[in-house]
Amino acid sequence: MAAENPVERLQEEATCPVCLEYFTEPVSVECGHNFCRACISQCWEGSDTATSCPQCRETVQQGNLRPNRQLANVVEITKQLSLQAVKGAGGDGVCERHQEALKLFCEEDQTPICVVCDRSRAHRTHTVVPIEEAAQEYKERIQAHLKTLREEREKLLGLKVTGERNCREYLKQTQTERQKIVSEFQQLQQFLEEQERLLLAQLEKLDKEIVRIQNENVSKLSEQISRLSELISELQGKCQKPASQFLQDARTTLSRCEKGKFQQPEEISPELEERVSGFCQKTIVLMEILGKFKDTLPSELERKRGELFGAHRQVNVTLDPDTAHPILILSEDRKSVRWGDTQQQLPNNPERFDTVPYVLGCEGFTSGRHCWEVEVGAGRCWVVGVARESVGRKGRISPSPEGGIWAVERWEGQFQALTSPVTPLPLSRAPSRIRVCLDCDRGQVTFIDAGDEAPIFTFPPGSVPGERIRPWFWVWRGSRLCLCP
DSSP: OOSHHHHHHHHHTBBBBTTBBBSSSSEOOOOOOEEEEEHHHHHHOOOOOOOTTTTOOOOOTOOOOOOOOOHHHHHHHHHHHHHHHHHTTSSSSSOOOOOBOOEEEEETTTEEOOOOHHHTTTTTOOOOEEEHHHHHHHHHHHHHHHHHHHHHHHHHHHHHHHHHHHHHHHHHHHHHHHHHHHHHHHHHHHHHHHHHHHHHHHHHHHHHHHHHHHHHHHHHHHHHHHHHHHHHHHHHHHHHOOOHHTTTTTTHHHHHHHHOOOOOOOOHHHHHHHHHHHHHHHHHHHHHHHHHHHHHHHHHHHHHHHHHHHOOOOOOOOOOOOSOTTEEOOOTTSSEEEOOOOOOOOOOOTTOOEEEEEEEEEEEBBSEEEEEEETTTTSSSEEEEEEEOOEEEEOOOSSSSSGGGEEEEEETEEEEEEEEEEEOOOSSSOOSSEEEETTTTTTTTEETTTTEEEEEEEEETTTOSSOEEEEEEETTTTOOOEEEO
16 A cells, blocks of 8 residues: 555655565665565575575575665664654654554554554564554443442442441440430439348348347346246255255245246247248349349340341351362361361362362351351461352462451461451450351341450441352361351
8 A cells, every 4th residue: 555645655665575674784686675684684595696586586696785875874764754753743652663653552462553563573463453443442441341330339338328327326226225224224223222221121120129039038038047046956955854844834835836837938929920021022022033134134135236236047057078178177067177187188179179278168148147156266377257159269369358258367366357458356355256147138247256245347238249158267277166056
């Protein structure tokens, strides 16, 4: 095709017909055609002294190559003119090798090229389109992705706003409940203190009445004992006297003995006994009420917590042996996993993790609220969480939400949530049992210390995607994880 302007015609004249690039050390053959010295030498390599011109096929002599210095100068001038033309037109750039405008785009190499590059061997068989056309095509594709990304961002922003609104509502409800609890317990405390004062006052009155009766009885009994002791001494002395003296006033002595019989002490009155019995019964009833209160308070608090955050159905989770890394040892009931001494010879099925010691639970969830507990014991290195059904199984896997995993871990003495980047967890104590609470409807997962019900970490609503989610575990040397029944 004829060149469209003088600069392009000059570029054609300065281009070697063999390599289709600007001449390098141009030489002329006998027929008058010009080539790069290296190009013509390569074409004639292995031929006799007489050969043909690569362009017109006329027989020429190899030894009659003449350097064409004028053409070399023209090539340099052409390069400078091309560069100035590109700069003056405000083009998309200049080819570093040919100093030509980057007007084309190579699909295979994904790079802008010039017209000389297009005719070279490097790109001759490649798919090449005008750079504006390629830019427009890729711009449309990027715009489509931008639309999707903006929609995802809006969705996440909506979830964030919803989560923040729900959080504020929950905090408002908990604050209201806190005020109610404080008020109720203050009233309850006042009532119990008043009841305590009344009961103790009644006990004190009963104590005084019982002590008074006892003191009176003791005094009367002591007096009778003293009188009887005197009478006994007198009678014992009289019995030792001679008969003539003993019989004197014998009838009077017998009369005194009959009058000196022991008198029963005053008993506790039926009224007082009834008061004591009634008081004891009242105390029993009060203790039963307080006992029921202590028993029902935790369940009521748990019920209130369920009203605020939704109840999670406890599920029975078992480990999936088809996904377990070969170094992991599963128990026969598939309820515990530990690190093995040697790697087992297991089939490398598509479901199995082959690089990192991971294992999934058999159960999968797509909707509803579910929870399960894991006994971590005193293990120094472990991870507990959930993963997408489609999580990667082969090669290195990122244990993070980007990799389809939401979990908390202990590494030596450090606790952290596997976010991006990880979030340190300043726990007051090392949990021995962890409860995993999965809310599929809200896309949220929460980790709780099952020992004292203290929250550990929560991935907020919208974090977990709406697809099948399975329990996920990771264990290292010296650690063992057990699924609680």
